[in-house]
Amino acid sequence: MLFEKIEFEANENVISTVRKHWFVITSELIVALMFSFLPIVVLLFLNSLPEYIPLNVDLSAYSSLIVFASAVWVLLTLLSAFMIWTHYYLDLWVITDHRIIVIDQIHFFNRKVSSFRLERLQDIKVSINGIVPTFLNYGTLRAQTASAAESNFMTTGLPDPRGLQSMIQKATDERLRSLQGTLETTTD
Amino acid sequence: MEQELGNATVAISLKTALMFGFYIMSAAYIIFTIVMYYHWNEYSVNARVTSITLITYLVTTVPLIATLGIIALSF
Numbered sequence: 246m247l248f249e250k251i252e253f254e255a256n257e258n259v260i261s262t263v264r265k266h267w268f269v270i271t272s273e274l275i276v277a278l279m280f281s282f283l284p285i286v287v288l289l290f291l292n293s294l295p296e297y298i299p300l301n302v303d304l305s306a307y308s309s310l311i312v313f314a315s316a317v318w319v320l321l322t323l324l325s326a327f328m329i330w331t332h333y334y335l336d337l338w339v340i341t342d343h344r345i346i347v348i349d350q351i352h353f354f355n356r357k358v359s360s361f362r363l364e365r366l367q368d369i370k371v372s373i374n375g376i377v378p379t380f381l382n383y384g385t386l387r388a389q390t391a392s393a394a395e396s397n398f399m400t401t402g403l404p405d406p407r408g409l410q411s412m413i414q415k416a417t418d419e420r421l422r423s424l425q426g427t428l429e430t431t432t433d
Numbered sequence: 434m435e436q437e438l439g440n441a442t443v444a445i446s447l448k449t450a451l452m453f454g455f456y457i458m459s460a461a462y463i464i465f466t467i468v469m470y471y472h473w474n475e476y477s478v479n480a481r482v483t484s485i486t487l488i489t490y491l492v493t494t495v496p497l498i499a500t501l502g503i504i505a506l507s508f
Binding site for chain 2: 262309310312313316317319320323324327328330331334335337348350353356
Protein backbone atom coordinates (compact mmCIF):
# COMPACT_ATOMS: atom_id res chain seq x y z
CA MET A 246 0.00 0.00 0.00
CA LEU A 247 1.07 3.57 -0.74
CA PHE A 248 1.22 4.99 2.80
CA GLU A 249 3.63 2.23 3.84
CA LYS A 250 5.99 3.40 1.08
CA ILE A 251 5.84 7.11 1.83
CA GLU A 252 8.38 7.78 4.54
CA PHE A 253 6.53 10.12 6.85
CA GLU A 254 8.58 12.16 9.24
CA ALA A 255 8.25 11.92 12.99
CA ASN A 256 5.09 13.72 14.16
CA GLU A 257 3.86 14.09 10.59
CA ASN A 258 0.14 13.59 10.31
CA VAL A 259 -2.02 13.23 7.24
CA ILE A 260 -4.62 16.02 7.28
CA SER A 261 -6.44 15.00 4.14
CA THR A 262 -6.23 13.03 0.92
CA VAL A 263 -7.94 14.63 -2.06
CA ARG A 264 -9.02 13.08 -5.35
CA LYS A 265 -10.70 14.63 -8.33
CA HIS A 266 -14.38 15.56 -8.11
CA TRP A 267 -16.93 12.76 -8.55
CA PHE A 268 -18.33 14.47 -11.65
CA VAL A 269 -15.01 14.01 -13.48
CA ILE A 270 -14.99 10.24 -13.00
CA THR A 271 -18.77 9.87 -13.49
CA SER A 272 -18.75 11.67 -16.83
CA GLU A 273 -15.81 9.58 -18.07
CA LEU A 274 -17.43 6.33 -16.94
CA ILE A 275 -20.76 7.25 -18.53
CA VAL A 276 -18.99 7.74 -21.88
CA ALA A 277 -17.34 4.30 -21.50
CA LEU A 278 -20.73 2.77 -20.59
CA MET A 279 -22.36 4.34 -23.63
CA PHE A 280 -19.63 2.90 -25.85
CA SER A 281 -20.25 -0.57 -24.40
CA PHE A 282 -23.85 -0.44 -25.65
CA LEU A 283 -22.75 0.31 -29.22
CA PRO A 284 -23.08 -3.32 -30.51
CA ILE A 285 -26.67 -3.49 -29.24
CA VAL A 286 -27.47 -0.15 -30.90
CA VAL A 287 -25.96 -1.33 -34.21
CA LEU A 288 -27.91 -4.61 -34.09
CA LEU A 289 -31.16 -2.82 -33.24
CA PHE A 290 -30.51 -0.43 -36.10
CA LEU A 291 -29.88 -3.28 -38.58
CA ASN A 292 -33.02 -5.07 -37.37
CA SER A 293 -35.17 -2.01 -37.73
CA LEU A 294 -34.13 -1.25 -41.30
CA PRO A 295 -37.20 -0.77 -43.49
CA GLU A 296 -37.95 -3.37 -46.13
CA TYR A 297 -37.04 -1.09 -49.03
CA ILE A 298 -33.42 -1.10 -47.81
CA PRO A 299 -32.64 -4.77 -48.27
CA LEU A 300 -29.97 -6.24 -46.04
CA ASN A 301 -28.59 -9.07 -48.07
CA VAL A 302 -27.13 -10.80 -45.06
CA ASP A 303 -28.93 -13.22 -42.80
CA LEU A 304 -27.78 -12.02 -39.37
CA SER A 305 -28.97 -15.16 -37.59
CA ALA A 306 -26.44 -17.20 -39.58
CA TYR A 307 -23.66 -15.17 -38.01
CA SER A 308 -24.94 -15.15 -34.42
CA SER A 309 -21.75 -16.69 -32.96
CA LEU A 310 -19.61 -14.18 -34.80
CA ILE A 311 -21.81 -11.30 -33.66
CA VAL A 312 -21.67 -12.47 -30.03
CA PHE A 313 -17.87 -12.87 -30.31
CA ALA A 314 -17.40 -9.37 -31.75
CA SER A 315 -19.78 -7.86 -29.17
CA ALA A 316 -17.94 -9.62 -26.32
CA VAL A 317 -14.61 -8.28 -27.61
CA TRP A 318 -16.07 -4.76 -27.81
CA VAL A 319 -17.64 -4.91 -24.33
CA LEU A 320 -14.41 -6.34 -22.88
CA LEU A 321 -12.36 -3.51 -24.38
CA THR A 322 -14.74 -0.85 -23.07
CA LEU A 323 -14.72 -2.52 -19.63
CA LEU A 324 -10.93 -2.53 -19.58
CA SER A 325 -10.88 1.15 -20.50
CA ALA A 326 -13.47 1.87 -17.76
CA PHE A 327 -11.28 0.12 -15.20
CA MET A 328 -8.29 2.07 -16.49
CA ILE A 329 -10.22 5.33 -16.01
CA TRP A 330 -11.18 4.29 -12.46
CA THR A 331 -7.58 3.28 -11.65
CA HIS A 332 -6.23 6.61 -12.86
CA TYR A 333 -8.90 8.45 -10.89
CA TYR A 334 -8.31 6.57 -7.66
CA LEU A 335 -4.52 6.56 -7.75
CA ASP A 336 -4.27 10.23 -8.71
CA LEU A 337 -4.30 12.17 -5.45
CA TRP A 338 -3.02 14.95 -3.21
CA VAL A 339 -1.88 13.88 0.25
CA ILE A 340 -1.87 16.89 2.55
CA THR A 341 0.08 16.43 5.76
CA ASP A 342 0.96 19.00 8.40
CA HIS A 343 4.53 19.09 7.03
CA ARG A 344 4.18 18.83 3.27
CA ILE A 345 1.98 18.15 0.28
CA ILE A 346 2.51 15.06 -1.83
CA VAL A 347 1.08 15.28 -5.33
CA ILE A 348 0.64 11.95 -7.10
CA ASP A 349 -0.17 12.24 -10.77
CA GLN A 350 -1.13 8.95 -12.38
CA ILE A 351 -1.04 9.97 -16.03
CA HIS A 352 -1.03 6.51 -17.60
CA PHE A 353 -0.32 3.04 -16.27
CA PHE A 354 3.35 3.52 -17.04
CA ASN A 355 3.55 7.23 -16.39
CA ARG A 356 3.37 8.16 -12.73
CA LYS A 357 4.66 11.40 -11.27
CA VAL A 358 5.11 11.79 -7.51
CA SER A 359 6.21 15.18 -6.25
CA SER A 360 6.22 16.66 -2.80
CA PHE A 361 6.87 20.08 -1.42
CA ARG A 362 7.26 21.30 2.11
CA LEU A 363 4.62 23.64 3.41
CA GLU A 364 7.19 26.21 4.54
CA ARG A 365 8.37 26.49 0.92
CA LEU A 366 4.89 27.19 -0.40
CA GLN A 367 4.78 30.63 -1.94
CA ASP A 368 1.51 30.90 -3.68
CA ILE A 369 -1.61 28.82 -4.12
CA LYS A 370 -4.08 29.69 -6.85
CA VAL A 371 -7.57 28.44 -7.51
CA SER A 372 -9.48 28.68 -10.76
CA ILE A 373 -13.02 27.54 -11.47
CA ASN A 374 -13.91 27.74 -15.12
CA GLY A 375 -17.24 26.90 -16.71
CA ILE A 376 -20.87 26.38 -15.74
CA VAL A 377 -20.65 22.79 -14.45
CA PRO A 378 -17.52 23.38 -12.32
CA THR A 379 -19.11 26.51 -10.84
CA PHE A 380 -22.32 24.72 -9.86
CA LEU A 381 -20.60 21.55 -8.66
CA ASN A 382 -17.75 23.48 -7.03
CA TYR A 383 -14.67 21.92 -8.53
CA GLY A 384 -11.68 23.46 -10.24
CA THR A 385 -7.96 23.74 -10.73
CA LEU A 386 -5.46 24.21 -7.95
CA ARG A 387 -1.97 25.54 -8.64
CA ALA A 388 0.69 25.60 -5.98
CA GLN A 389 3.97 27.40 -6.44
CA THR A 390 6.98 26.80 -4.26
CA ALA A 391 9.95 29.00 -3.46
CA SER A 392 12.43 26.85 -5.34
CA ALA A 393 12.89 26.59 -9.12
CA ALA A 394 10.53 28.10 -11.66
CA GLU A 395 9.25 24.71 -12.73
CA SER A 396 8.13 23.92 -9.19
CA ASN A 397 4.50 24.44 -9.98
CA PHE A 398 2.03 21.80 -8.99
CA MET A 399 -1.25 21.78 -10.79
CA THR A 400 -4.23 19.48 -10.72
CA THR A 401 -7.53 19.97 -12.47
CA GLY A 402 -10.99 18.88 -11.31
CA LEU A 403 -10.34 19.05 -7.56
CA PRO A 404 -13.45 19.29 -5.35
CA ASP A 405 -14.02 22.42 -3.25
CA PRO A 406 -10.79 24.12 -4.39
CA ARG A 407 -11.34 27.19 -2.19
CA GLY A 408 -11.80 25.01 0.89
CA LEU A 409 -8.68 23.13 -0.07
CA GLN A 410 -6.81 26.38 -0.55
CA SER A 411 -7.76 27.62 2.90
CA MET A 412 -6.92 24.21 4.44
CA ILE A 413 -3.43 24.30 2.88
CA GLN A 414 -3.00 27.95 3.89
CA LYS A 415 -3.97 27.12 7.48
CA ALA A 416 -1.61 24.12 7.56
CA THR A 417 1.18 26.32 6.16
CA ASP A 418 0.61 28.98 8.83
CA GLU A 419 0.65 26.38 11.59
CA ARG A 420 3.79 24.82 10.16
CA LEU A 421 5.55 28.19 10.03
CA ARG A 422 4.46 28.94 13.60
CA SER A 423 5.74 25.59 14.85
CA LEU A 424 9.05 26.07 13.02
CA GLN A 425 9.38 29.56 14.49
CA GLY A 426 8.68 28.11 17.96
CA THR A 427 11.35 25.45 17.46
CA LEU A 428 13.81 28.10 16.30
CA GLU A 429 13.13 30.31 19.35
CA THR A 430 13.54 27.34 21.72
CA THR A 431 16.85 26.44 20.11
CA THR A 432 18.12 30.05 20.36
CA ASP A 433 17.16 30.27 24.06
CA MET B 434 7.80 -5.70 -71.64
CA GLU B 435 4.66 -7.00 -70.10
CA GLN B 436 4.51 -8.37 -66.66
CA GLU B 437 1.65 -10.47 -65.40
CA LEU B 438 0.76 -10.13 -61.84
CA GLY B 439 -1.47 -12.81 -60.44
CA ASN B 440 -4.03 -11.99 -57.75
CA ALA B 441 -2.73 -13.53 -54.57
CA THR B 442 -5.40 -14.60 -52.12
CA VAL B 443 -4.89 -15.70 -48.60
CA ALA B 444 -7.73 -17.72 -47.17
CA ILE B 445 -8.05 -18.47 -43.52
CA SER B 446 -11.05 -20.17 -42.04
CA LEU B 447 -13.38 -18.31 -39.71
CA LYS B 448 -12.50 -20.71 -36.92
CA THR B 449 -8.79 -19.86 -37.26
CA ALA B 450 -9.62 -16.16 -37.24
CA LEU B 451 -11.74 -16.59 -34.11
CA MET B 452 -9.03 -18.63 -32.39
CA PHE B 453 -6.46 -15.99 -33.32
CA GLY B 454 -8.74 -13.25 -31.99
CA PHE B 455 -9.26 -15.20 -28.77
CA TYR B 456 -5.50 -15.68 -28.24
CA ILE B 457 -4.80 -12.00 -28.89
CA MET B 458 -7.56 -10.91 -26.51
CA SER B 459 -6.45 -13.38 -23.83
CA ALA B 460 -2.85 -12.18 -24.02
CA ALA B 461 -3.92 -8.53 -23.84
CA TYR B 462 -6.28 -9.35 -20.94
CA ILE B 463 -3.59 -11.18 -18.95
CA ILE B 464 -1.08 -8.34 -19.40
CA PHE B 465 -3.71 -5.73 -18.47
CA THR B 466 -4.72 -7.75 -15.38
CA ILE B 467 -1.12 -8.04 -14.17
CA VAL B 468 -0.51 -4.31 -14.69
CA MET B 469 -3.75 -3.40 -12.95
CA TYR B 470 -3.14 -5.73 -10.02
CA TYR B 471 0.38 -4.32 -9.61
CA HIS B 472 -0.87 -0.73 -9.57
CA TRP B 473 -3.62 -1.38 -7.06
CA ASN B 474 -1.39 -3.46 -4.85
CA GLU B 475 1.45 -0.92 -4.88
CA TYR B 476 -0.22 2.45 -4.95
CA SER B 477 -3.66 2.17 -3.38
CA VAL B 478 -4.26 3.76 -0.01
CA ASN B 479 -7.26 1.66 0.97
CA ALA B 480 -7.20 -2.14 1.05
CA ARG B 481 -11.01 -2.38 1.00
CA VAL B 482 -11.34 -0.31 -2.19
CA THR B 483 -8.56 -2.39 -3.75
CA SER B 484 -10.39 -5.66 -2.99
CA ILE B 485 -13.75 -4.34 -4.23
CA THR B 486 -12.16 -3.04 -7.45
CA LEU B 487 -10.26 -6.24 -8.19
CA ILE B 488 -13.27 -8.48 -7.40
CA THR B 489 -15.55 -6.32 -9.60
CA TYR B 490 -12.91 -6.44 -12.33
CA LEU B 491 -12.73 -10.23 -12.28
CA VAL B 492 -16.50 -10.71 -11.94
CA THR B 493 -17.22 -8.50 -14.96
CA THR B 494 -14.38 -9.48 -17.27
CA VAL B 495 -13.79 -13.22 -16.72
CA PRO B 496 -17.25 -14.20 -18.10
CA LEU B 497 -16.49 -12.22 -21.25
CA ILE B 498 -13.14 -13.95 -21.78
CA ALA B 499 -14.86 -17.27 -21.09
CA THR B 500 -17.53 -16.40 -23.69
CA LEU B 501 -14.82 -15.63 -26.25
CA GLY B 502 -13.10 -18.93 -25.48
CA ILE B 503 -16.30 -20.97 -25.69
CA ILE B 504 -17.29 -19.40 -29.03
CA ALA B 505 -13.79 -19.78 -30.50
CA LEU B 506 -13.49 -23.41 -29.43
CA SER B 507 -17.00 -24.48 -30.36
CA PHE B 508 -17.22 -22.72 -33.72
